[in-house]
Structures are given as C-alpha cells and as structure tokens.
Amino acid sequence: MIYLRLFWEFFKTGLFAVGGGMATLPFLYDISARTGWFTAAQLADMIAVSESTPGPIGVNMATYVGFTTAGIPGAVIATLGLAAPEVIIILIIARVLAAFRQNRYVDAAFYGLRPCSLGLIAAAGALVVKIAMLHPERYASTGVLTDLVDWKAVLLAAVLLVFTRAVKQTKKLHPIFFILASALVGVVFSF
Amino acid sequence: MKPLLELFLAFARVGVMTFGGGYAMLPILEREIVENKGWATREELMDYYAVGQCTPGVIAVNTATFVGYRTAGILGGVFATLGVVFPSVVIITLIAGVLTNFADIPAVKSAFAGIRVCVCVLIFNAVVKLWKGAVPDKAALILCLLVFVLSVFLDISPIVFVLFCAGAGILFTRMGVRGK
Numbered sequence: 526m527i528y529l530r531l532f533w534e535f536f537k538t539g540l541f542a543v544g545g546g547m548a549t550l551p552f553l554y555d556i557s558a559r560t561g562w563f564t565a566a567q568l569a570d571m572i573a574v575s576e577s578t579p580g581p582i583g584v585n586m587a588t589y590v591g592f593t594t595a596g597i598p599g600a601v602i603a604t605l606g607l608a609a610p611e612v613i614i615i616l617i618i619a620r621v622l623a624a625f626r627q628n629r630y631v632d633a634a635f636y637g638l639r640p641c642s643l644g645l646i647a648a649a650g651a652l653v654v655k656i657a658m659l660h661p662e663r664y665a666s667t668g669v670l671t672d673l674v675d676w677k678a679v680l681l682a683a684v685l686l687v688f689t690r691a692v693k694q695t696k697k698l699h700p701i702f703f704i705l706a707s708a709l710v711g712v713v714f715s716f
Numbered sequence: 717m718k719p720l721l722e723l724f725l726a727f728a729r730v731g732v733m734t735f736g737g738g739y740a741m742l743p744i745l746e747r748e749i750v751e752n753k754g755w756a757t758r759e760e761l762m763d764y765y766a767v768g769q770c771t772p773g774v775i776a777v778n779t780a781t782f783v784g785y786r787t788a789g790i791l792g793g794v795f796a797t798l799g800v801v802f803p804s805v806v807i808i809t810l811i812a813g814v815l816t817n818f819a820d821i822p823a824v825k826s827a828f829a830g831i832r833v834c835v836c837v838l839i840f841n842a843v844v845k846l847w848k849g850a851v852p853d854k855a856a857l858i859l860c861l862l863v864f865v866l867s868v869f870l871d872i873s874p875i876v877f878v879l880f881c882a883g884a885g886i887l888f889t890r891m892g893v894r895g896k
Binding site: 540541547552555569576578579592600601607610634635642647648649650654656657678690703704706716 | 731732733734735741763766767769770771772773774775776777778781782785786790793794797800801803804805807808809811812813815816823826827828829830831832833834835836837838839840841842843844846847849850851856857859860861862863864867868871873874875877878880881882883884885886888889890894
C-alpha cells in the first residue's frame with residue numbers, strides 16, 4: 526500500500542524536521558535511500574524546482590516527491606502527511622502558547638535541536654556536492670585523481686559563490702535568477 | 717462555512733505569493749492577515765513565527781494553523797493549512813508532470829546538471845545564514861559537527877539525531893555548559 530507508506534514517511538518528516546523548509550531535506554534523502562522511490566539526483570533537481578516556484582519549499586518538496594513516487598494522489602497524500610503532525614502539534618499548544626514558549630525544557634531541547642538541524646542540512650548539502658561536482662565512477666575507471674572532480678562544475682560553483690555572497694548588486698537577487706543562469710551555463714557548456 | 721472558505725482563500729493567496737517560504741513569507745502574511753483581514757496583530761504574527769521556529773515542520777504550515785485556529789477554531793486551523801498548501805500541490809504537480817516528459821532530452825539533462833551546482837551553492841548559503849542563530853557556543857558547535865560527520869559517513873536515520881540532540885540540549889543546559 527504505497528499511499529499509506531507515503532503518508533507515514535512524510536508524517537515522520539513533518540514531525541521531526543525542525544527549523545523550516547530546508548530541514549526536510551535530510552529526511553527526504555533518508556527516504557530515497559531506504560525506499561528507492563526516487564534517486565538522490567532527482568531530489569537535487571526537485572530542490573531547484575521547489576526554489577523556483579511559488580509556495581513554501583518544504584511543501585513543494587513534499588508534493589514533488591509524492592508526485593514522482595505515486596502520481597497526483599501521491600502528491601496530495603505526501604503533502605497532507607507532512608502537514609498533519611504540524612497541525613496536530615499547533616492545535617495542542619495554541620491554548621498554552623505563552624507557557625510553551627517560556628518552558629525551560631522546550632527552550633533547552635531547541636538549544637540542542639538547532640545545531641542538529643544545521644548539521645543534517647549541511648550533510649545533505651555534501652551529498653548534493655558529490656552528485657553535482659564529483660565523478661567517482663570516472664575516477665574508478667582511470668585511477669587519475671584529477672578525474673574525480675568535475676572542474677567545470679567547480680568553476681561554476683566558485684562563480685556562483687562570488688555572485689551570491691560577495692557582489693553587492695547581485696547577492697540580494699532571488700535564487701531563481703541563479704538557478705536559471707546555471708541552467709543556461711549547463712546547456713551552453715554541455716555539463 | 718463562510719469564514720472557513722475565507723480562510724482557505726486568504727491562505728491560498730499567501731501560498732501563491734510566497735517564494736521560498738520561511739521569512740520570505742512574512743511581508744505577505746502581514747499584508748494579507750494583519751492589514752486586509754485583521755485576523756491577527758503584527759505582534760501576534762511575530763509570536764506565531766517564534767513558535768514556528770520551536771516546533772517541528774514547515775513554518776508556513778505552522779503559522780496558517782495558528783491563525784486559522786484563532787479565527788475559527790480547529791476547523792479553521794485545518795482549512796487555513798489546506799489553503800496554504802493548495803497552490804503548491806497544483807503548481808508542482810503541473811511542473812513535475814511536464815518535466816517528467818522532457819527529462820531524457822540531452823539539453824534538459826545538461827540544464828539540470830548546471831542547476832545542481834547552483835543547488836549546492838544555495839544550500840551552502842542557507843547553512844551560513846542559519847549558523848549564527850543555531851551555533852551560539854562551543855557545545856552547540858560540537859553537536860553540529862558531530863551530527864554532520866556522523867550523518868555523512870554513517871547510515872543513521874535523521875530521527876535518531878533529532879532525538880539525541882533534544883536530549884543533549886536539555887543535558888547541556890542542566891550541566892551549565894550552555895553559553896560558554
């Protein structure tokens with residue numbers, strides 16, 4: 526029963542992903558590794574689409590993964606699965622909002638959860654780096670260390686880093702501009 | 717029925733106008749929920765955001781549930797949440813359907829190979845942005861590095877890390893190593 530499993534996987538994601546949209550990423554990689562419903566490379570593409578379309582990233586990712594796994598019903602079920610635990614939790618704490626925010630155990634738990642979430646996102650990012658910029662299979666066949674790295678991709682990443690972080694005129698631009706520019710570079714230089 | 721429909725539509729508008737989620741959504745929520753509808757004050761909205769930061773899940777969904785519940789009870793929370801996710805489901809389903817048909821074209825493959833490089837940079841930038849709020853002291857730095865290294869090299873469910881770090885946060889606070 527793929528729909529039930531899909532709902533359950535996303536219910537867990539919604540329950541344990543702390544700190545907004547990108548925090549769902551490590552959970553989605555975990556789902557990909559365990560179920561084989563979609564590949565890690567597909568997931569990287571989904572991030573780009575989710576960033577470039579309206580709607581919160583976390584929700585977009587859930588819809589996309591659900592659709593890839595089980596069509597339109599899958600898209601709806603994955604999204605509802607993601608939202609369900611959040612709705613339940615908020616409905617419970619809405620009555621005791623002030624007490625919840627000031628509770629020292631909640632505060633202490635989140636002191637530990639924030640760096641955890643960051644570490645998980647960074648690890649998911651490392652996996653995307655491996656997919657986008659390394660060629661382990663080419664290195665395995667030639668044995669030349671410089672064949673491990675996709676130099677075109679590294680150069681593009683360096684240029685993007687400069688434009689998104691250092692150049693004053695471009696660093697405030699929406700990610701969609703950089704995504705489209707990268708797509709163009711990919712086509713022109715046949716990545 | 718009318719307030720429920722109104723909640724659904726108002727949050728569907730928020731969903732359509734949000735690119736990226738999280739803090740990108742705040743000005744749109746302010747205009748739609750505070751100024752147009754008067755469902756919450758600006759201060760309440762900031763409170764909902766703060767709670768969204770310390771509850772699991774996507775902040776957009778948390779905020780929608782909160783405002784909906786305060787406006788029209790439990791059903792209100794459900795309808796506002798359905799509203800905020802509705803545009804995503806429609807738009808992403810359309811795009812995913814189209815992209816699936818074109819995924820094997822060489823030019824599309826090259827385009828996505830370029831895009832993946834961009835995604836690396838976007839994730840890196842997100843990590844840098846979250847760093848200051850998430851890693852205030854040495855103990856948090858150790859937790860963050862530990863999770864990163866173990867998560868890269870071992871096949872452990874993220875749920876295990878989340879539960880472990882919630883416990884570690886409480887333990888560190890009680891031991892008094894927090895803030896050092």
